[in-house]
Amino acid sequence: MRTNLVAFASPIHPEEEWRRDLEQCLEKLRDVGLEFHEHLIVGQPHYREVKLSKRVHGTIIVFLTGGTSKSAAKILQDIAKPLIFIASPRHNALPSALEANALLREQAMAKIVMVREGYAEEVRRFLEKAKSLREESKAKILSFGGLAARADLKEASPERLAEMFNVEIEEVPYKDLEEAIIKVGEEEVETMEKRLRASMAIKDTSLTKAIRLYLATKSLLEARGADGFTFNCFNLLSKIGSTPCLTMSLLSDEGYVAVCEGEIQSIAASVLTRKLLKREFFMSNVSSYTGRTLLIAHCTAPASMAERRIDVLPHFESGLPAGLDVELKRGAVTLFNVDKGLKEIVAFKGYMKASFLKKEGFCRTQAEVEVEEPVELLSRLVGGHLLMVYGDVMEELREIAELLNLGFREL
The missing domain is CATH 3.40.50.10940 (Rossmann fold)
Known part of the structure; x- marks a missing residue:
């Protein structure tokens, strides 16, 4: 060596x-x-x-x-x-x-x-x-709709992601996705819809476009030998007529790295979680807090993290199909992300005490996590997204940080 x-x-x-x-x-x-x-x-x-x-x-x-x-x-x-x-x-x-x-x-x-x-x-x-x-962390991630990184805001570049995490980004032109959606057959859609209706409650929304997007995305992942994908969602909603939330949930359960909003720091953290920690995760927004309770929410979570119920509803912000409300399992959790410059991992522990909350004004999957000091935590976070995994993985994260030459900060 x-x-x-x-x-x-x-x-x-x-x-x-x-x-x-x-x-x-x-x-x-x-x-x-x-x-x-x-x-x-x-x-x-x-x-x-x-x-x-x-x-x-x-x-x-x-x-x-x-x-x-x-x-x-x-x-x-x-x-x-x-x-x-x-x-x-x-x-x-x-x-x-x-x-x-x-x-x-x-x-x-x-x-x-x-x-x-x-x-x-x-x-x-x-x-x-x-x-x-x-x-082990080597990964190829397909990017639909472009990455959200801004060099003028000192966010890490795809080159930095490749250097630090051995992760390659491949941009997928919209026309390639559009062609893949067109190729999806009606029979495939019907079969998939029956399967979903057997395990999820479909409420006030159509699944057809969301299923087409899932099947098209999966076909592109397989054809290009990719380990995962990210959608810069809001760049594509009007073109596709559907959110990628269902796609994220289903393909995450199939072992792919699924990342919301084209965010490089969360791509790094998601690859780390899937490839190195070998854990399923919920990528969430930090949405609110009351007392010692932090509210995290997003319109998707892997179905495998469900305790019982999964509702499929219109997407919270756009009203398009389809957002998921997943009743998450209770238990000890670790929440973390990598910072914007891909220089350190920031993490803290909590207890996931309630979900399936149906609160107005928030993304569909909502979870209350009990933590020590929410107000102090918020000022020290490295962005608006957190990855939640079950269990205490602090020591594993600390070791990964050392081996990848990253800083590590436990809040």
Whole structure:
């Protein structure tokens, strides 16, 4: 396994001491099978001379002495991830590693390892696990109606999504979707409608257009070998004459990554949830709060998350077919998302205590989640959407964040 390796030392420390530490470190890392072209930086002036490759499995930084944190932070703004800091057990190397990690908090989150028995094997295992996780997260997502990202608002680009999460976005022209809808046969629609009416209560809405959209989307996913999809819904409603809510619910239950509103941060979080956590999720709006209760809502949720009832109704905002009101199971939940810049995961725990609420003025699937301090939570969230999964997955999210070189914040 090949990595970048950069070692830092301060010129005020005797070279004969830290040089010995460096040579021993390099030998230990080579002994566990790591390959690298090492760079040594002594003092501030030389950091600009270092050219780091992105065609490697990660970057190892060796802190040999104190007084090196700022030099390290300056060259690590745009480097191959994951990132590992190895700190010598003397010469104030560990404080410098900690300081550099704090300076980089918005760009990366390094794993910090101190030189001790077995540390080289720990580094190798971490890099192997990070490589495996990145391969596991690989996904191709079809985008219908365009992505919602705005560079002028400092939202992450598709390129950033590919770099950090190994996720490729393929834009699908509207004409391709339109042609796929036209090809859907009447018999297919009738068969699907019978199946849905057997498990859902259809109220005041037609299913025909929504089913056609589901079948057309599925055919495009299969034809293009995609792992999931996103609809920039409000760009397409008038053209399609239906919302993608039913499509989202059904295809999510079939194992696809289904993401509302063309939002890059939620694509990242959804891929993470489906591919790495291997959990079903409800992508929701943060809609309101009362006391310690947070109201989350959207017009779709996977049918597999239902405790009992599912009502199919007109979509909340447009009145088009069709929105879903899913009676969600009660229980402990984790709510989270990735931030707009794809730099950190922000998460908190709660208890899903009630749903199927039928409140006016909100999306159809509504759930009340009991949390500690809703007012404080709201000011620290990273957007208007949250993914809800059942159970406490904080430790899994924390480990994923470290392996993907993301920050992690538990609220």
